[in-house]
Amino acid sequence: MITVENLTKRYGAFTAVDDISFEVRPGSVVGFLGPNGAGKSTAMRMMTGLNPPTSGRALVLGRPYRDLPMPGRHVGVMLDASAQHPGRSGREVLTLAAMHLGLGADDVAHALNRVGLTDKEAGRRVGGYSLGMRQRLGLAVALIGQPQVLVLDEPANGLDPQGIHWMRTLLRGFASAGGTVLLSSHLLHEVQAVADEVVMIGRGRIVAQGRVDELIQAGGVTVRSMDDGALARGLQAKGVDVTPAAGGLTVSASAEDVGRAALEQGVVLLELRTGAEGGLEELFLQLTAADARDAA
Structure with missing residues (x-):
């Protein structure tokens, strides 16, 4: 201990x-x-x-x-x-x-x-x-x-x-x-x-x-669909924060909630993943970017 x-x-x-x-x-x-x-x-x-x-x-x-x-x-x-x-x-x-x-x-x-x-x-x-x-x-x-x-x-x-x-x-x-x-x-x-x-x-x-695992999952859900705009509107109507990301959306909701919203909007999902894509390394870089020697 x-x-x-x-x-x-x-x-x-x-x-x-x-x-x-x-x-x-x-x-x-x-x-x-x-x-x-x-x-x-x-x-x-x-x-x-x-x-x-x-x-x-x-x-x-x-x-x-x-x-x-x-x-x-x-x-x-x-x-x-x-x-x-x-x-x-x-x-x-x-x-x-x-x-x-x-x-x-x-x-x-x-x-x-x-x-x-x-x-x-x-x-x-x-x-x-x-x-x-x-x-x-x-x-x-x-x-x-x-x-x-x-x-x-x-x-x-x-x-x-x-x-x-x-x-x-x-x-x-x-x-x-x-x-x-x-x-x-x-x-x-x-x-x-x-x-x-x-x-x-x-x-x-x-x-x-x-x-x-919890820290990585806290990175939210990344989703890509056939109609990201419609999916974003459906999620925002439920009070979910949605941020445009490269080739998709970053969503502060569970994968299940994103899937249900897509179903309700009639949107086909192309990709759905939880957590930071790069795992602990990506999380580390995000959280310590301002303190790194090469931050500039």
Whole structure:
């Protein structure tokens, strides 16, 4: 369980994180999304005790991260997979993490196997690892203590399609076993595939949060017909908001209501779809357009 309450971080006159509140419940995966510079990493650093908040608080398993006894046994954290000593082997990095947590060689072997790093790969120096291998090693460090909570920043960065599928299966399995997962990622199609809920922030503030399917469905219904004008008049007569769109109409009503209105008007429907056509990616772009680096 992660609880974020009115979390705020200011650096002088600049507010990096501005009064955000949300929960990540056991058994769920929550995507933490936002453009570069939106405050995601700062918020995750506050959740994991690396940065003190200006105000508000973040609790993990009911306590501030720093108050957890042996935090690595409760919370697996990966905020920067490249932050590993390049001169050490993967096994040495993981062995040091195990020693810190009071774990042994069997735990190291289990963690390596869990993330798909072979004995040969584990014996290589981290400086020679690909980005994807570094991600797997970072995950092994996060998982070695058998935590109840995972806090991951861009865990799929550098993974190939097979690796991304493996990551999705691992995180869903972790949540299905009662674990709690908060992940930040720019791979929005993958977030849509793996996450139960999302929290989107822009300029440090939450711009949307909720279940992925509900947020996408909130995009309304897009319809194209043989006579869009007649259909629009029929829907507006029922008090439905209708907006012309490229090649059709965007309607703030259910697909069933649109179908009934078309039947009453004697209009043949050519296309009817619910939600944002591009799914979570389109919703993200709409909601964070003003905060993106390339907004202009």
